[in-house]
Amino acid sequence: MKKGIRDYGIVIGSGQTGPMNKITDVPGVMVGHCTVDTKEHKTGVTVILPCEDNPFTNKLTAAAYVHNGFGKTQGLLQVEELGALETPIALTNTLNVGLVHDALVDYMIDRCSRDGIELTSVNPVVGECNDGSLSRIQKRAVGKVQVNKAIASACKDFEEGCVGAGTGTVCFGLKGGIGSASRIMTYDGTEYTLGVLVQSNFGKTADFMLGGKHEGKELAGRIEEAKLDAGSIMMIVATDLPVSDRQLKRIIKRAGVGLSRCGSYMGHGSGDIAIGFTTANRIPVNSGREILSVKVLREDRLEAAFRAAAEATEEAILNSLASAETTTGYQGTVRYGLSQVYPKYTEKAREI
Numbered sequence: 034m035k036k037g038i039r040d041y042g043i044v045i046g047s048g049q050t051g052p053m054n055k056i057t058d059v060p061g062v063m064v065g066h067c068t069v070d071t072k073e074h075k076t077g078v079t080v081i082l083p084c085e086d087n088p089f090t091n092k093l094t095a096a097a098y099v100h101n102g103f104g105k106t107q108g109l110l111q112v113e114e115l116g117a118l119e120t121p122i123a124l125t126n127t128l129n130v131g132l133v134h135d136a137l138v139d140y141m142i143d144r145c146s147r148d149g150i151e152l153t154s155v156n157p158v159v160g161e162c163n164d165g166s167l168s169r170i171q172k173r174a175v176g177k178v179q180v181n182k183a184i185a186s187a188c189k190d191f192e193e194g195c196v197g198a199g200t201g202t203v204c205f206g207l208k209g210g211i212g213s214a215s216r217i218m219t220y221d222g223t224e225y226t227l228g229v230l231v232q233s234n235f236g237k238t239a240d241f242m243l244g245g246k247h248e249g250k251e252l253a254g255r256i257e258e259a260k261l262d263a264g265s266i267m268m269i270v271a272t273d274l275p276v277s278d279r280q281l282k283r284i285i286k287r288a289g290v291g292l293s294r295c296g297s298y299m300g301h302g303s304g305d306i307a308i309g310f311t312t313a314n315r316i317p318v319n320s321g322r323e324i325l326s327v328k329v330l331r332e333d334r335l336e337a338a339f340r341a342a343a344e345a346t347e348e349a350i351l352n353s354l355a356s357a358e359t360t361t362g363y364q365g366t367v368r369y370g371l372s373q374v375y376p377k378y379t380e381k382a383r384e385i
Contacts, residue, residue: 035194035358036372038351043244045351046344051215054348056228057189058215059271061085061312064230065187066197066211067179073363075168075201078133078175079211080183081122081230081269083310087148089141089155092117092316094327096282097308100289104265104304105130108158116278118310120157121184124198124232124267127163129175134159136180160267160306162234164201167362194356198267201362202234204353205241205252205296206259208360208368209233212353216341218274220334225274227338229288229345232267233353235303240296243351248375249296255374257367262300266292268346270309274338275328277314285309287339291346 037054038045051058061084068077083093095118097109105127112118120141125133137157145152164170183197192211193199199210215228238258241249268288276284285307292305299305314327330338354371361367 035356038348038355041355043351045244045348048216048341048344051217051226051228053190054215055191055213056081056215056230056269056271057191059226059228059273059312062228062271063187063189064191065183065185066192067182067186068196068200069174069179070200073169073172074174075360075362076126076164076170076174077197077200078123078125078179078183079197079199079232080180080187082184082187083118083121083271084312087144088121089119089145089152090148090150090318092119092318093310093312094278094281094314094316095310096278096285097306098282098286100305101299101303103302104161104306106160106306107134108156111156112158117316118158120155122158122160122269122308123180124160125175126168126170126201127161128170128173130159130161132173132176133180136177139177140180140184158308160232160308162198162202162232162265162267164234166203166366167201167360167368169363193352195358195360198232199353202232203259203264203368204233205236205249206238206256207354207374208357208370210353210357212349212351212356214345214348214352216345218337218341220330225272227270227272227274227341227345229342229349230269231346231349231353233350234264235262235266235305236297237262240298242294242296252374256369261302262298263302265304268292268307270307270342273312275313275330276311277329280330280335281309281311283335284338284342287342288346290343291350294347295350
């Protein structure tokens, strides 16, 4: 059974986690993977389904924030302009973004057709990290078949680590992957959830921070060192908190705090991108009304959401490392899992 960072005795922050400590603690959210794991390929696709119904007919309030733009993400322009998400979010490798985009277009055409809608325009959101150090990325092994498999496998209790879009990623010179975490917030006596999912593929080894401790220098002597803060991270933030797209953007900026607490300086060669959505304040396409009513949180009460985003992002990144297994790439390159290079944490996990 794969372990999270808490299984190693490391607790991030003071916030209460959701039941599974995953992005899917947000009601309606599901995650699916398709992994391509062969001699040549260590890659795949991860799809975040933001709701159970059709997101095109009942759009979700959304926002995006780019800390550093060395990335090939598609769909953020319209998200920024309209503050809405109308498709699932897919994560994959750099050279497969176009093929995954095409697959999401086909999926949404079919989904809308079943709902009696003739789709003439749609804005798929696709993020990426470059897994070319472990996978023969030029072969472009992810397309429609893999996207459909990921969507079909979507569930609440999804796998983390070397799976889906995280199969071939590298983080601080260690094996990276998919990680997730969540936090509970209470407003006016009602509980709300914020969850984060990351695809981790960034970081200079010597900068690595683990639970507030600077472990990078020790780590650099044990593995093939990553000497630049490069590679990218996708940070997907979901919540059911009623906020505007402007407020949501303020919240997802704090994902960068969690990223920095792990040791990232958001270097030149890293695409550090946050995408967020809320399942509250849905935007119906055919409401019959010109003016819509929404609820929004008081601006001076966003503090708890800021902390939740920062804590959940830091923990999600560490969970991606804790869950990842040692992987050998197509050129014989070995990236070690966290537990293999830190025996002290492995022993702590055994005690638990």
